[in-house]
Amino acid sequence: MIKIKNKFSSPLWSDSLMASNAFKEIKKLVAQIYAETGETINFMEVCGTHTMSIAASGMRKFFPKELKMLSGPGCPVCVTSQGDIDRILEIAAIKDVIITTFGEMMRVKGSSGKDLHSVREEGADIRVLYSPLDALRIASENKDKKIVFIGVGFETTAPIIAQTVFHAHNRKINNFFITPLFKLVPPALKAVLPDGHKISGFILPGHVSVVIGSKSYNFVSEKHKVPCVVAGFEPMDIIGGINMLLLQILRKTPKVETEYFRAVTMDGNKSAQEIMKKVLKVAAAEWRAIGSIEKSGLVLSDAFKRFDAFKHFKIKHYASKEPKGCICGKIIMGLALPADCRFFGNKCTPSDAIGPCMVSSEGACAAWFKYGGQQ
Amino acid sequence: MKNKEKILLAHGSGGRLTHELVKNLFIKKFSNKILNKLDDSAEIKIKNCRVAFTTDSYVVDPIEFPGGDMGRIAVCGTVNDLAVKGARPLAISVGFILEEGFEMKALERIVSSMKKAAKEAGVEIVTGDTKVVEKGKADKIFINTSGIGIIENKISLSASKISIGDSIIVNGNIADHGVTVMNARNNLGFKGAIKSDGAPLNGLIKKILSSCPRVKCIRDLTRGGLGTSLNELADASKLSMLINQKDIPLSPSIESASALLGLDPLYVANEGKIVLFVKKSEEKKVLKLMRSHKYGRNAKIIGSVLKEKKPQVRMRTLMGGERVVMMLEGDQLPRIC
Missing domain, CATH: 3.30.1330.10 (PurM-like, N-terminal domain)
Structure with missing residues (x-):
């Protein structure tokens, strides 16, 4: 049971007076840096929830033009490869399978143009859940069916799904499976930092960092010399994070700082890490619009591999083809903005999306479309 | 690819697809002055x-x-x-x-x-x-x-009456019904002050209209929520609307539950809420009338009507930024993380 507190979001987190003072400070710092370097400052927010919060708060209006916020590869739906979506749809079409999933996966189209919504209309049994543990209840109520939970997401969702698998193992539930398609944030950061990259700093995801701890990002500031701030998701968290990044640049001291200290520690959540370690193992993963990155994903460890739906149903690997002309790959890598795409807002909209960034509500294109970021 | 050969749940969500279905099929076939x-x-x-x-x-x-x-x-x-x-x-x-x-x-x-x-x-x-x-x-x-x-003869309420400078008023907290039903449907286990706002509003509306018969337009905020209704009215009146996030009445419990579920309360259904358009000079009088009725206690003026090249709904955010409020695209789906 979740008891809702009277108010968990403090009014200060989006207070207009505090924000306007903070923007004055940001403007001053950006001007100082620009005077020194003559280069635009490109910050990347890695997480889709940050992308949404930036767009929903309308804060872009206050940024000086020398400061750009780019959206990184941190939206779980956006980075699930087209080939993996095709594999999920193949499982959904198998007789006596009940697909259980988080809501957002419903609308992601496979290469045939179908999505879970449309295969449900064709008769597949697909249920949207809020907690993966509900899938175990469905499994015990439907012993003649096979229940598959769509395992996507980052270190935020991986522990709860791992925990679910662990429960299924202990309770000897034999008709429950997952699609292990988890992704890891640190390798994704490495992928967006090739030689010659233009990223001046990272706003790092709050939720993921609660689990993995802020020290997981040390390599970014130490090896790549890029400033990092782990930030919360309220507008003032993000503005505070931007301010901290600007100060790091000015002081020429790249490091990993935590603005979201009310939830994030250096070491993270040990029990979440333990359950992941017990049930899952690191493997190569395919990222939509980026390609395969080694050691960037989590699959089931050997002791739990019987829960792997792909193996159980002998689903083959599909090659991923990206829609022609779509620039989502560049957007996710911080090399382009949604408005740079010729399909944006005309051929590609949330209800008829071409690319992954428009499919998920937390994708950069969807956020820009929904909240008018194009202006 | 277009997904338009079959009826989707989103055709019934009250958002853009519902709108398109009504316009492209029902209106097209049944077309008459009253329905249109x-x-x-x-x-x-x-x-x-x-x-x-x-x-x-x-x-x-x-x-x-x-x-x-x-x-x-x-x-x-x-x-x-x-x-x-x-x-x-x-x-x-x-x-x-x-x-x-x-x-x-x-x-x-x-x-x-x-x-x-x-x-x-x-x-x-x-x-x-x-x-x-x-x-x-x-x-x-x-x-x-x-x-x-x-x-009654003296009453004439219609989107076409909305004009520049009009004030936009709602009669109370939005999104109560939709979040309550979602909570009950999925056994989410949210406790606290979460309950549906289903109520007959004819008493409230009669009270307003008998003292202020010149109210321009009233809309029932059901499926699709406040955001969708305002978009429909912007479309019908060819005028823009600017609303203030800080003035939109929303109970703390519903705000928190929506945030946890990744829902935008602007698009969540209501069953006892209306939005009214009144001349600026009458806003205080209407507000006072509404607040004296049990279904209007928390009524608020949430924004005003403007003339712009392209009619749209915009919201001044809590932090002072501004964003567009679009028509709801498909169903709102709870997010992954």
Whole structure:
């Protein structure tokens, strides 16, 4: 049971007076840096929830033009490869399978143009859940069916799904499976930092960092010399994070700082890490619009591999083809903005999306479309 | 690729796809002057009498939830559709589609609740119909209600009356109904002050119109929520609307639950909420009237109407930024993380 507190979001987190003072400070710092370097400052927010919060708060209006916020590869739906979506749809079409999933996966189209919504209309049994543990209840109520939970997401969702698998193992539930398609944030950061990259700093995801701890990002500031701030998701968290990044640049001291200290520690959540370690193992993963990155994903460890739906149903690997002309790959890598795409807002909209960034509500294109970021 | 060959759930969400379906199929085939106005109720002239006529179907799951049940909203919804046209609701019809095996006790509870809501609204349920379908061919119970009412001559409410500078008012906290139903449907376990706002608003509207007959337009905020209704009205009036996030009434519990679920309260359904457009000079008077009624205690002025090249709805955010409020795209889906 979740008891809702009277108010968990403090009014200060989006207070207009505090924000306007903070923007004055940001403007001053950006001007100082620009005077020194003559280069635009490109910050990347890695997480889709940050992308949404930036767009929903309308804060872009206050940024000086020398400061750009780019959206990184941190939206779980956006980075699930087209080939993996095709594999999920193949499982959904198998007789006596009940697909259980988080809501957002419903609308992601496979290469045939179908999505879970449309295969449900064709008769597949697909249920949207809020907690993966509900899938175990469905499994015990439907012993003649096979229940598959769509395992996507980052270190935020991986522990709860791992925990679910662990429960299924202990309770000897034999008709429950997952699609292990988890992704890891640190390798994704490495992928967006090739030689010659233009990223001046990272706003790092709050939720993921609660689990993995802020020290997981040390390599970014130490090896790549890029400033990092782990930030919360309220507008003032993000503005505070931007301010901290600007100060790091000015002081020429790249490091990993935590603005979201009310939830994030250096070491993270040990029990979440333990359950992941017990049930899952690191493997190569395919990222939509980026390609395969080694050691960037989590699959089931050997002791739990019987829960792997792909193996159980002998689903083959599909090659991923990206829609022609779509620039989502560049957007996710911080090399382009949604408005740079010729399909944006005309051929590609949330209800008829071409690319992954428009499919998920937390994708950069969807956020820009929904909240008018194009202006 | 277009996904348009089949009916999707989103065609019933009250958002853009619903709008397109109505426009591209129903309006196209049925086209007539009255229907084409797409008001909550149709206005028909019978001799010298202005009659408002409306119909609505109810398929909510679960059928009972904190603050109400399907019976209550089936009566209130139709009463409200009449009332927002300025009509005095007179009589309601009810059609039941029942699933074989549905509990008689549950039906009795729904019917009692309809009786209570009708009494509160001062309308009678004067005709009805019952059909039973095989188990699995319907989900427990579906209800359709239609209603008629009389519109007084001095009243004229329509989106076309909205003009530049008008104030936008809502009668209280938004998103209560949708979040409550979602919580009950999925056993999310949110406790606290979360209950449906289903209520007959004809009393409130009568109170407003008898003192301020020049109110320009009233809309019932049901499916699609405030955001979708404002977009429809911006579209119909060819004017823009600027609303202030800080002024939109929202209970802390609903705000928190929406944030946890990744829902935007602007698009969440209501069953006892209206949005009104009044001349700026009358806003205070209307607000005072509303706040003196039990279904308008938390009424707020949330924004105003502007003239712009391209009609759109925008919101000044809490932090002072600005963003566009679009028509709801598809169903709102809870997010992954």
